[in-house]
Structure formats: C-alpha cells, structure tokens
Amino acid sequence: MIIGTAKESYRADEALLTTTPQRIWMAILMAGLVALPFFFNTYWIYLACLVMINVIAATGLNVLTGFTGLVSLGHAAFMAVGAYAVAWLEKNTGLPLPVNLLAGGLLAAAVGVLVGLPSLRIKGLYLAIATIAASFILHFIFIDWRSVTGGTAGLTLEPGRIFGFQLVEYRHLYWLIMPVTVLMVTGAANLFRNRIGRAFIAIRDRDISAEVLGIPILRYKLLSFGLASFYAGIAGGLWVLFFRVVTPESFPLVTSIFLLAAVIVGGMGTIIGGVIGALFMTMVPELLRYVVDFLSPVIPNASLILSPVRTIVFGALIVGFLVFEPQGLAEIIQRIRRFFRVWPFRT
Amino acid sequence: MNDDLLFFTEVTLAGLGSGALLALTALAFVLIYKATRVINLAVSEILMLGGYLFFTFAASLSLPWWGALPLAILGGGAVGAIVERGLIRPMLGESAISVFMVTVGLGSVLVGLVEAFWGTDPKSLPNFIANTPVFFGEAYVSRKILVAFIAATVVIGIFLILFRFWRGGVALRATASDQAAAYSCGINVPGVFSIAWIIGCATAAGAGVLLGAIGGISPVMGVFGLSALVVVIVGGLDSLLGALVGGLALGVIQAWVSSFLGGEYVSPITFGILILTLVIRPYGLFGTHEIERL
Numbered sequence: 001m002i003i004g005t006a007k008e009s010y011r012a013d014e015a016l017l018t019t020t021p022q023r024i025w026m027a028i029l030m031a032g033l034v035a036l037p038f039f040f041n042t043y044w045i046y047l048a049c050l051v052m053i054n055v056i057a058a059t060g061l062n063v064l065t066g067f068t069g070l071v072s073l074g075h076a077a078f079m080a081v082g083a084y085a086v087a088w089l090e091k092n093t094g095l096p097l098p099v100n101l102l103a104g105g106l107l108a109a110a111v112g113v114l115v116g117l118p119s120l121r122i123k124g125l126y127l128a129i130a131t132i133a134a135s136f137i138l139h140f141i142f143i144d145w146r147s148v149t150g151g152t153a154g155l156t157l158e159p160g161r162i163f164g165f166q167l168v169e170y171r172h173l174y175w176l177i178m179p180v181t182v183l184m185v186t187g188a189a190n191l192f193r194n195r196i197g198r199a200f201i202a203i204r205d206r207d208i209s210a211e212v213l214g215i216p217i218l219r220y221k222l223l224s225f226g227l228a229s230f231y232a233g234i235a236g237g238l239w240v241l242f243f244r245v246v247t248p249e250s251f252p253l254v255t256s257i258f259l260l261a262a263v264i265v266g267g268m269g270t271i272i273g274g275v276i277g278a279l280f281m282t283m284v285p286e287l288l289r290y291v292v293d294f295l296s297p298v299i300p301n302a303s304l305i306l307s308p309v310r311t312i313v314f315g316a317l318i319v320g321f322l323v324f325e326p327q328g329l330a331e332i333i334q335r336i337r338r339f340f341r342v343w344p345f346r347t
Numbered sequence: 348m349n350d351d352l353l354f355f356t357e358v359t360l361a362g363l364g365s366g367a368l369l370a371l372t373a374l375a376f377v378l379i380y381k382a383t384r385v386i387n388l389a390v391s392e393i394l395m396l397g398g399y400l401f402f403t404f405a406a407s408l409s410l411p412w413w414g415a416l417p418l419a420i421l422g423g424g425a426v427g428a429i430v431e432r433g434l435i436r437p438m439l440g441e442s443a444i445s446v447f448m449v450t451v452g453l454g455s456v457l458v459g460l461v462e463a464f465w466g467t468d469p470k471s472l473p474n475f476i477a478n479t480p481v482f483f484g485e486a487y488v489s490r491k492i493l494v495a496f497i498a499a500t501v502v503i504g505i506f507l508i509l510f511r512f513w514r515g516g517v518a519l520r521a522t523a524s525d526q527a528a529a530y531s532c533g534i535n536v537p538g539v540f541s542i543a544w545i546i547g548c549a550t551a552a553g554a555g556v557l558l559g560a561i562g563g564i565s566p567v568m569g570v571f572g573l574s575a576l577v578v579v580i581v582g583g584l585d586s587l588l589g590a591l592v593g594g595l596a597l598g599v600i601q602a603w604v605s606s607f608l609g610g611e612y613v614s615p616i617t618f619g620i621l622i623l624t625l626v627i628r629p630y631g632l633f634g635t636h637e638i639e640r641l
Contacts, residue, residue, distance in 0.1 A: 071444050118622065122629045125386055125443050129580060130625050132573070133618035140615040257451055264448060308463035315455025322449050323437055 014193050016186075033182070037174050045170045047286060049242055052181040053235050054278040058262040059188045059271065060231020065260065066268035067192065068224040069204030070119055071128040074135035075232050076255035078115075080142060082108040082233025083240035083250065087155040088148060090241075097162045097241075101180075104237035105230045111138070112229020119221045123207070135256060142248040154247030157240060167241065177238050184231060189271045191227075200224055204269070261318045267330025276329045284317065285310045356486040358606045359599055364492030366598020367499035368558055372575035373582065373590035374503060375551040381523040381585045382543030384443065385435060389450040390551045391572020392457035397423045397552025398472065398559030398568065399461055405473045412475035416556055423552020424545045426457075431544035436537070454569065462566050469565035476560055495557040502550065503591060510587065515542055523585060574601070577621045583634020593632065 007013045017023050037045055061075045085104035089095060095103075115134040119127055142149045149155065160167045160176075167173050191197040199220045202210040211217045240246045258281060266277020292306045299305070321328060372394060379387045400422040404415035430453060438446045476491045510516040521529040522539045530536050551572075555564075558571060578597050582589025597617065605613050630636045 118626050122625050125447055126580070126625055126629055128444065128447065129386075129576065130622055133577075133621040133625075136618045137615045137622075140611065144611060257455070260448065261452070305463055307467075308459045311459030311462065312456050313459075315452040315457075315459060318452030319434060319449050319456065322441075322445050322452070323434060326441070326445065 016189055016193075030182075033178055037171050042170055045174050047282070049170055049174055049177050051279050051282045052177050053238050053242065054259070054262065054282050055275050056181055056184050056238070057232050057235035058259050058266070058278040059185055059274040060228040060235070061259050062263045062266075062268065062271070062274035063188055063191065063200070063231070064224050064228035066263055066270070066273065067197065067204060068200040068221065069207075070116075070123065070221060070224060071125070071260070072131040072225075072228065073128045073253070073256045073260060074115065074131035074133075074138075075228070075259045076251035076253065077135035077138040078108045078112050078229040078232035079236035079239065079255070080138065080246070080248075080251040081111050081229075082236030083246040084142065084149055084155065084236075085233070086237035087157055087240045087246050090157055090160060091155065097160050097176075101234060101237045101241075105233035108233020108236065109226040109230040112225045112232070113222050115229075116222050116225030119225065120218050132253065132256075135253065139248055149248070152248060154245060154250070155240075157244040159244065160241045170242075173238075173242055177242070180234065180238065184234065185271065185275060188231075188274075192271075196220070196223065201269075257318075258314070261314070265317055265321045265328055267328030270328075270330040272333070273328050273330035276333070280329060281314075281317070284313060288313060353485055354606075356483075357488070358602050360483065360486060360488045361492055362599035362602025363595060364488070364496040364598070365561075365602065366595040367496040367503075368554055368561075368571075368594075369575050369578050369598050370591050370594025371499040371502060371554040371557070372551060372572060373578040373594050374506060374587065375547040375554070376575060376579040377582075377585065377587055377590045378506075378519075378543050378547040378550065380579070382519050383435065383540050385446045385450070386443075386576075386584070387450045387544075387547070388447065388572070388576070389430070389454040389457060390547070390575070391569035392454040392461075393423050393426055393548045393551045394555035394558065394572055395461060395564065395566065395569045396426065396457055397555030398564035399465055400552065401556040401559065402465070402470060402472055402564055405475070412473075416553070419556050420549045420553045423555070424549035426552075427544040427546075427548025428541060430548070431541050435544070436540070458566050458569065465566075467566055469563050471563040472556070472559045489561075491561045495561060498557055499554070502553065503587075506550075507587065515539075519543060574617060577617055579631075580621055581624045581631060583631030585635055586631065586633035589631055589633035 007018070012018070017026055036048055040048075057075065057079055061072060064075075065071050082104040085107045086100050089100040089103055090097070093100075115131060118130050122130060143152055162176060165172070167176060192201070199210070199215045202213065202215055203217060203220055203224075207217055236251070239250075243250075259278075262277035262281040263274055264277070265280055266275065267273025288310055289306060292303065292309065296303065325331065372390065375390045375393075376387065379385060379390070397419050401415050401419035404410045404418045405412060408415075410418070434449055434453065435446065438449055476494050479490060481488050481490050481493050510520060518529070518534045518539050519542070521532065521534055522536050526536055529539075555568075558568065562568070574597065575594070578593040579590055581597070582591075582593030597620070600620070601613050601617060604616050608616075624631065
C-alpha cells in the first residue's frame with residue numbers, strides 16, 4: 001500500500017508526475033516508444049504512427065471539448081486544412097519541413113478561430129451543429145479551389161525531407177511523428193498548470209460565472225479553438241506526410257465523430273483520456289480484423305461483414321461508454337490504480 | 348409562358364416537393380426535441396431504415412405497397428420505442444451533448460446493421476407510384492414528387508390537428524412548456540417521452556419510404572437528415588410552424604441553387620444559411636428564446 005505523498009510546495013503540488021511509481025512508469029513508456037521501431041515490423045510501426053497522429057488530434061479536441069466545454073464536430077476539417085497547407089507548401093515552396101508543419105498548424109489555428117467566432121453567441125449543441133456546417137463549407141472549398149487544392153483529385157506528395165534525410169518508410173516517419181506527439185501531449189498537459197488552462201476549465205464549468213470572475217470569455221474561447229485547431233493542423237500535416245496524398249474525402253464527418261468518440265471513450269477533461277481514447281479507438285478496428293479472420297472458418301464471407309461490424313462496434317462503443325462509463329477509460333484506470341494503492345483494503 | 352419562366356416554375360415545384368419531405372423529416376426532429384429536449388441525429392438513420400424496411404416488405408416478401416408502408420412505419424416506431432426505453436431514458440439528466448452523442452453512436456450502429464443485412468449497394472424501391480409526369484398548365488412535375496408532396500402535407504396537417512385537439516398532443520405541449528407543472532397535473536411525462544419518440548421515428552421512417560421512392564435507397568441516404576437538421580435549426584427547434592416554413596423554403600432554395608448555380612453549391616449554401624441563422628437568431632426564426640440565468 002502506497003500512502004499519501006507529502007507535498008511541501010505549490011510547485012510540488014502542481015507537478016505533472018508526483019510519485020516515484022509515476023516517474024518509473026513514464027520512463028518505461030518513453031523507453032518503450034524509443035525501442036518500438038527496433039522490435040516491431042512495418043505493420044505495427046504503421047499502426048503506431050496512425051495512433052500517434054490521432055493522439056495529437058484527439059488531445060487538441062480534448063482541450064476544446066473536455067476542458068473548455070465547447071463541442072466541435074468539425075475537427076476533421078481542421079486536420080484537412082493542416083494537411084492541405086503542408087502538402088501545398090511542400091510541393092510549391094522549398095521551405096524546410098518543420099517550418100511547413102508549423103505553418104500548417106498555424107493556418108489551421110487561424111481557420112479554427114474563424115470557425116470559433118460564432119461561439120460568442122451560441123454554445124452547446126448549437127455550436128456543435130455550427131462546426132458541422134463549417135466543416136461542410138470547408139469541404140466545398142477543398143473541392144472547388146482547384147488551383148490550390150487540386151479539386152477532387154487532391155494533392156500527392158513526394159517523400160518529405162528533414163535535415164537532409166528523406167522520410168520514405170514508416171520507420172523513418174516514426175522518428176518525426178513520435179517526438180512531435182510527445183511534445184504536443186506534454187504541451188497540453190502543461191497548459192493546465194497555468195492561467196490559460198484554469199480559465200478554460202472555469203469556462204467549461206460555468207461560463208457566465210467565469211465572466212463574472214473577470215475571465216474574458218470570448219478571448220479564451222477563441223484561444224481554445226485556435227489551440228485545438230493548431231493541434232488538428234499539426235496532426236493533419238503529419239497525416240499527409242505519412243500517406244503522401246490528401247483529397248477532399250480524406251477527412252469526412254466520420255473522422256470528426258471518431259475524434260469526439262475517442263475523447264469520450266478515453267475520458268473528457270483528462271490528458272490521459274485523449275491519449276488512451278485515440279489509442280483504443282484506432283486499435284479496435286484492427287482487433288476486429290483479427291476477430292473476423294479468426295471467425296472466418298465458422299462464418300461464411302466473414303471478410304464481407306468486417307466493414308459493417310466495424311461501423312456497428314464504433315457506434316456501440318460511443319453509446320456504451322456514454323451510458324455505462326461516462327467518465328471513460330481514464331476513470332477505469334483510476335479505479336484500477338485506487339485498487340492497488342489501498343490494497344489490501346477495499347475502496 | 349416563355350421557356351425561362353416555365354423552367355423556373357418547374358424547378359420551384361420540384362423544390363416544393365423535396366421541401367415537403369424536408370419538412371416531414373424536420374417534424375420528426377421537432378417532435379422529439381419538443382418533448383424530450385434531445386436532438387436526435389439518428390432520425391437520419393431511422394429514415395434510411397424505413398426505406399430499407401419498405402424494400403424488404405415490398406420486394407422480398409412481395410407485399411403490396413399499402414401493406415408494406417404501414418409495416419415500415421410501424422418498424423420505425425418500434426425502433427423509436429426501443430431506443431427511448433433502452434438508451435435515452437437512462438440518460439435523463441445527463442448533459443444535452445452526451446445524449447446527442449448517444450444518438451450519433453446509434454446512427455452509426457444502424458448504418459452498420461443496414462450494411463450488414465442489405466449490403467452497401469444502392470437499391471431502388473419497387474415502383475408503387477406511376478412514372479407518368481403530371482402537368483400544371485405547361486409545367487411538368489414528376490408524379491413521385493407530387494405524391495410525396497401530398498403525403499407530406501396530409502401528414503403534417505394531421506399532426507397540427509392532433510397537437511391542437513388530441514389529449515396526447517395537449518399533454519405533449521404541456522410537457523414541452525413545463526415538465527414539473529405537467530407532472531403535477533397528472534400527465535404521465537415518461538409516457539409522453541415514449542410517445543414522442545415513437546411518433547417521431549415512425550414519421551421519419553415514412554419520410555424514408557417517400558424519399559426512397561424518389562431517389563432510391565442506400566446506406567448513405569441519411570445525409571438527407573442533415574438538411575432536415577438545418578431546417579429545424581433555421582425554423583426553431585421547438586416550432587412545428589418553423590419546420591413547415593423552413594422545410595419548404597430550404598427545398599425551394601436548394602432546387603434553385605442546384606439548377607441555376609450548379610449542384611456543388613447546394614451544400615455550402617445550405618450550411619451557410621445555417622451558420623448565418625445561428626449567428627443572428629440562435630433560437631431560430633420561430634423558436635422560443637431561452638434566457639440563461641445563473
């Protein structure tokens with residue numbers, strides 16, 4: 001049984017990792033991330049990259065939805081903005097890749113602030129619907145602004161190049177995506193140790209009260225939109241470097257729902273929730289593939305039902321978590337931790 | 348009549364036809380929202396399910412259309428009842444967003460089920476409405492669109508009368524205006540919730556049959572529900588009149604846009620109207636303005 005750790009300063013109280021076991025687990029996780037490409041084959045590295053791209057996007061959405069209480073169902077469109085921006089810059093300018101990635105994120109942030117403007121007047125469901133509308137309008141721009149976006153055919157990319165090193169294989173891209181993900185998630189975690197993050201939480205809990213307390217609501221809501229879209233833009237930029245093609249259909253409404261589902265399943269309003277949620281929601285369809293493969297001797301044309309089964313499980317996960325475990329996976333993890341911490345006593 | 352004017356009239360009539368369907372679908376949204384304060388995005392998928400149920404009863408079991416149509420509508424109502432009791436009732440008191448996301452997840456489940464049972468290929472419903480066009484003066488209208496328009500108008504008319512005079516309709520309006528007061532008057536509020544869901548989903552299923560008769564059925568036809576969602580937001584989420592006026596207006600606007608500007612402009616203009624309405628009048632043209640207090 002671990003007993004409570006005594007914290008002697010505010011610094012210690014606000015630290016991200018407070019106990020030795022936490023530090024050890026974090027070190028193991030980091031070592032695992034570094035070691036991963038040396039022990040797994042290309043398929044698993046591909047999956048790891050996909051998971052991490054989704055982790056970035058889901059963490060951004062979590063800042064907006066979980067911490068600021070503004071629901072967005074247009075997050076995929078911001079990813080698309082980042083993806084198109086990075087693709088265009090890579091094709092048409094000779095700028096170095098990190099600059100392009102950053103520019104993609106910033107452009108997405110600008111678009112996000114624009115889309116967030118109605119949040120001055122509307123909130124809750126209405127805002128969610130407004131963001132759906134915005135994503136459809138952006139989708140139209142991607143199709144119709146042919147000179148920049150390449151119309152329905154989209155843009156295809158040569159392998160990216162960073163510090164003179166060409167990113168051809170997934171193995172190479174992993175070394176770009178993994179550090180960026182770690183950086184972005186750490187950044188999000190640190191956001192809630194300072195004034196901005198606390199303002200976000202105050203707005204989520206009761207926006208009118210927050211305004212009475214002197215928090216400029218509009219500025220912080222737009223900041224939250226901007227930050228979330230920046231995360232989405234970076235994720236989209238990495239996505240396009242990873243798949244090397246982007247079309248208007250790359251980021252449909254389902255992707256927005258997927259990201260929101262990841263945040264809900266993982267646990268709204270916790271950093272770990274966004275990370276676990278994205279991991280879980282990306283891996284479940286892959287696991288289903290194994291299940292369907294395993295069942296294929298029993299069920300005829302099993303491969304045919306894979307796609308519908310994935311759709312059903314996806315919806316059922318959203319519904320199931322909302323009805324039975326509204327706090328998400330993060331809460332389950334907390335429960336497990338509590339069990340071990342107070343063992344042999346029962347919670 | 349000169350050709351331009353004739354074309355304009357035809358486009359407008361077709362727009363009114365699809366507008367009536369939009370209004371009917373919007374009615375399903377409004378009904379459920381009015382009683383339970385839930386935006387049910389799964390209405391789109393229940394609409395699709397209605398089309399597929401009709402397809403099964405009419406094509407596979409070769410029932411006549413007047414046998415298959417009530418069965419499809421009943422099927423939609425049954426899904427509504429099950430969903431309300433099983434998923435929405437336990438969510439009472441949760442935040443509106445959570446319930447909304449439950450209906451989004453439910454929509455995904457329904458799409459998956461339809462794909463699993465009927466496959467992903469688009470299908471056309473058996474022809475139960477003749478293909479011969481109807482002429483108003485010189486203007487040409489597809490008979491299917493005319494039938495859809497008449498059916499939608501009749502259903503909406505029946506709803507308006509029911510709301511005014513039927514006990515259940517009055518109970519629903521009472522629940523919508525003040526739940527606690529409705530309870531204390533002896534109204535069975537949970538019962539009203541169930542009724543609203545059943546009627547709403549049945550309406551959506553019926554609209555799905557009409558829509559399928561015009562354009563065929565496919566697992567992605569639920570997108571039509573998003574247009575209906577625009578209608579209810581613009582018209583006001585708790586206003587039947589708003590659904591009616593908004594539906595017809597949006598139908599006509601969409602028809603004009605796709606004929607005179609091009610089909611690709613339909614979605615940006617539809618959603619542009621949505622954003623504009625949200626910014627100017629967040630509670631819609633005819634909706635109730637709710638004041639938030641601490």
